[in-house]
Amino acid sequence: MTRLEIVNPVARTLEFSVKPAPRLADWRGVTVGLYWNMKAGGDAALDRVEALLAARVPGLRFRRYTGSVGWLMRHCTPEDADRIAAEVQAVVGTTND
């Protein structure tokens, strides 16, 4: 048998850990943020989310957001995230494909 020893080319990575937020225990007094990164169709999806949530939980409030920077996709800056976190208790996003 022939033995071929090589240097592993794959880099180690920096590791991060974020604790998930506590989930909603009830919907009373909740304002839901609807975040759209402006990729086509995401706004229509959030329109439907708003309608479905409003029908299910009367009195629920909503706020619409997009990021303050970007182009095809508008991104949320740290300042945007601070503002959203101060204004709503949950967020539904269309930020992916």
Next chain:
Amino acid sequence: MVELERRGVPTVIFTAEAFVADARRTAASLGLPGLPLAVVPAPFTNQPPAAIHAMVEAAFDQVLAGLTRPVEEPPPTAPAPADERLVYEGEDALAAWEAMTRDFLARGWSDGLPLVPPTPRAVEAMLRGTRRAPDEQVAVLEPGFGIATVEKLAANAVMAGCRPEHLPLLITAVRCLAEPKMYLRNKAMSTGPHAPLVIVNGPRARTAGLNAGLCALGPGAPSAANTALGRAVRLTMMNVGHTYPGVSDMDTIGSPLKYSLCCAENEAASPWEPYHVSRGFPADASAVTVHFVYGICELYDFQSTTPERLVQVFATAATNVAQVSTGLWLIGRRADPRYRTEEKEHNTLFLCPEHARVFAAAGWDRARLQEALYRAARVPFRILGLNKEPKAMAVAHPELAWLADHPDLPLPVVEAPSCFDIAVVGGAAGRGAYFYGAGEPVTLAVDE
């Protein structure tokens, strides 16, 4: 969304089935692998509202669950082997190499072409191309936050077929990739075919054997060094940056440009100052520029003998609205929100020496050509806006709302004349190349 979770806000995001693995991997790399998803069968793009509403209705229970039920950590994906040395065995050397090849393909560590085994001896020889220590950290590469040590870069350089004199150029290219302004995360993970175009200037281009003339972008023996260096950049993006096709690189169709796209500028045949000098570096310095590009269009013209006529021809390439970057300024600027960097969309022209001489003979410098292109490459607003989100334009440029009343007004395809980057490359014929760019190029001096 991970940043909102960090701030105590429960979130859920819609994700198409084909992008679930990508979303999970991204969320994991940002520290929250269990980020709740509402999975829908297809992306919302190119869908009528009724189809989008139907997908949302079908996924609504996932929205409710994501906001109200405890976040579950998904099962961990198989980690990369932590061993710094790997061993393959076979009946003979070829069989052992084939075992390595099979394993690399299975793990996604290969670009699909045969790889040179990065044996300790080969990597040690590669490391003699730099004065840097093997364990020196050159950069951290996104999207995977991979730690780019000199040794890891050397291993990937060996795999690509590089020689030791190429290693400092690879190190510089990697530093370019890691610049915040590059916003590598976007370009590496996109559904678009972002290929890193690497341009080398200065004496190190010559000592590294890079081709600037005939067939500079390959293939073949004249461009062997170009091919190897460009390939090393791609392998580094994969194995150091953890940009893996189909997993974290979600390119819709892909591009052969992503295998390798590298050359030197033909400084000897250029009537102008070298490209890196136009970007602020001394003429005797060696520099590497990386510009992510989407695609390439030939700039063919054997007829024209005046700059004005050549500009007319070039402008037809620049006004291709099917190319995403054309007129993209209308809806904002590419931006990394973490650093608030903003990039104008640039395009790179490889001017062939024959065309360059036409401009120079008429007394045109690079700046005059850039200005002429900026004025010639214009498209009516109604055409430029065909594939752009109107609401994004309203957010990015509320001051341009009046354009709705002037649909036939011609608009420039880029924000400024400087958004045309021009280098002289190639052999003796009237055939250049236009690269549709993604954001701005980054140039850095080669540091041994």
